Amino acid sequence: MDGGNQSIVSEFVLLGLGHSWNVQVLLFMIFLVLYLIIISGNIIIIILIITDPHLHSPMYFLLANLSFVDMWLSSVTTPKMITDFLRENKTISFAGCMCQILFVHVAGGGEMVLLVAMAYDRYVAICKPLHYSIIMSLQRCIGLVLTSWTTGFVHAMSQMTVVMQLPFCGSKEIDSFFCDIPLVIKLACVESDNLDILMNIDTGAVAVTCFILLLISYTYILFTVLQSSKTGASKALSTCTAHITVVVLFFGPCIFIYVWPISITWLDKFLAVFYSVITPLLNPTIYTLRNKEMKKALKRFKSYYMGSKGNT
Numbered sequence: 001m002d003g004g005n006q007s008i009v010s011e012f013v014l015l016g017l018g019h020s021w022n023v024q025v026l027l028f029m030i031f032l033v034l035y036l037i038i039i040s041g042n043i044i045i046i047i048l049i050i051t052d053p054h055l056h057s058p059m060y061f062l063l064a065n066l067s068f069v070d071m072w073l074s075s076v077t078t079p080k081m082i083t084d085f086l087r088e089n090k091t092i093s094f095a096g097c098m099c100q101i102l103f104v105h106v107a108g109g110g111e112m113v114l115l116v117a118m119a120y121d122r123y124v125a126i127c128k129p130l131h132y133s134i135i136m137s138l139q140r141c142i143g144l145v146l147t148s149w150t151t152g153f154v155h156a157m158s159q160m161t162v163v164m165q166l167p168f169c170g171s172k173e174i175d176s177f178f179c180d181i182p183l184v185i186k187l188a189c190v191e192s193d194n195l196d197i198l199m200n201i202d203t204g205a206v207a208v209t210c211f212i213l214l215l216i217s218y219t220y221i222l223f224t225v226l227q228s229s230k231t232g233a234s235k236a237l238s239t240c241t242a243h244i245t246v247v248v249l250f251f252g253p254c255i256f257i258y259v260w261p262i263s264i265t266w267l268d269k270f271l272a273v274f275y276s277v278i279t280p281l282l283n284p285t286i287y288t289l290r291n292k293e294m295k296k297a298l299k300r301f302k303s304y305y306m307g308s309k310g311n312t
Contacts, residue, residue, distance in 0.1 A: 009168040012097050012187070014090045015175045016081070017269060028085035034281055035078045041284035042067035045294070052297040058136040059125070062118045063287060065145050069114060070280035073107040076100055077178040077276045084177065097179035101163060102156050104180070104276075105203075108254065110152030112210040115247055117144035119217035122240055127224045155206050159199060166190065176269055178276070182257070204255070211251050218244060242286050249279050 018024050049055045049064040077100060084090040092100070124135050159181055166188040174183045181203075185196050221240055253271035288294045 009094050009172060009187075011091045011093050011172065012179065012184075013173045014080075014084060014092055014177055014179075015173055016084055016090055016177050017273070024085040028082060031078065031082050031085070031277065034277055035074065035082060038074050038078075038277070038280045038284075039071060041288075042071045042280065044298075045284050045287065048294065048297045048301055052300060054300075055293060055297055058121050058141045059118070060293075061141050062114065062121055062144070065148075066111065066114055066118065067284065069107050069111045069148075070283050073104065073111065074276055074280040076103040076107065081177040092179065097174075097184065098160065098164065100179040101181055101184065102160050104178070105156035105159055106149075106152040108152070108275075109155035109206055110148045111250065112206060112254075113148035113151045114145070115243075115250065116210050116213045116217070117148060118243060119214050119221075119247075120144070122243060123217045123221055126221050126240075151206070155202070158202055162195070162199065176272060178272070180257075180272065207251060207255050211247075211255065214247055214251075242291065245286055246279075246283055249282060250275060253279075 016024075017027060045067045046064045049060045080092065080096075080100075121136055125132050128135065163181060163184060166185070167190065168187055169189040171187055174180075174187070176183055181199050182196060185199065188195075218240060225240070253275040257268055257271050288298070
């Protein structure tokens with residue numbers, strides 16, 4: 001393409017989720033409440049795990065990290081989306097757009113590996129219980145968390161290296177509420193089909209690999225559970241059901257957006273909202289409502305706090 005038709009893009013225009021003012025005010029109130037619940041819910045989980053000695057175990061250590069990643073993932077896109085509902089000019093700077101892409105893929109790639117680490121933890125706990133404390137040592141847990149962050153960072157940088165080099169011209173409109181790679185690539189002054197496939201293969205490789213590892217882990221777990229006693233099987237199955245629910249809720253939209261070849265705008269927007277807002281909202285709900293230890297820890301925290309407050 002002729003270089004004279006290219007220009008240095010300083011900002012993009014986000015078309016968002018709606019055009020009617022009444023609809024946007026309604027969405028502003030809904031997503032503001034949801035975001036506050038996401039932040040408060042995940043902070044409560046992290047505080048409980050840090051302060052309650054009964055939760056000082058590998059599973060809850062990984063869960064605390066998952067809550068932190070969920071807050072990060074939601075905070076990269078949701079505050080901007082909320083404020084844009086009340087703005088007529090929904091623009092984002094080029095640097096801001098690139099930062100969104102970077103942080104979304106760091107957090108998204110990291111969360112995928114972290115979910116695999118949590119599945120591995122459950123596999124060791126259920127399939128090799130006698131060796132659990134040795135295998136899932138503090139050093140191993142820290143190593144798994146660092147691996148998740150490293151994988152997310154490497155994955156994000158592999159995408160950013162390509163996107164940062166793209167020339168942009170013509171339309172600056174992104175038909176979504178945040179910058180995402182497939183939508184940004186469409187605005188580049190290059191043939192985007194092959195590049196889009198390449199980027200989807202990159203993201204799809206991480207997502208599909210993690211998903212396969214998760215399937216293998218939970219298949220082994222289910223076979224072991226079926227051969228166990230009813231009491232142990234029931235407890236293990238309850239824990240794994242919560243994990244599997246989170247996995248399906250997170251990987252389903254991601255695989256559909258980045259691996260599925262067909263792009264439908266309204267569906268892509270819905271799925272983007274789902275994994276950036278709904279999944280971080282459901283994770284604390286799933287893990288607290290289905291987890292007896294978390295419920296007990298919350299009661300202990302309340303009784304201690306209320307008791308201390310009553311004595312002052």
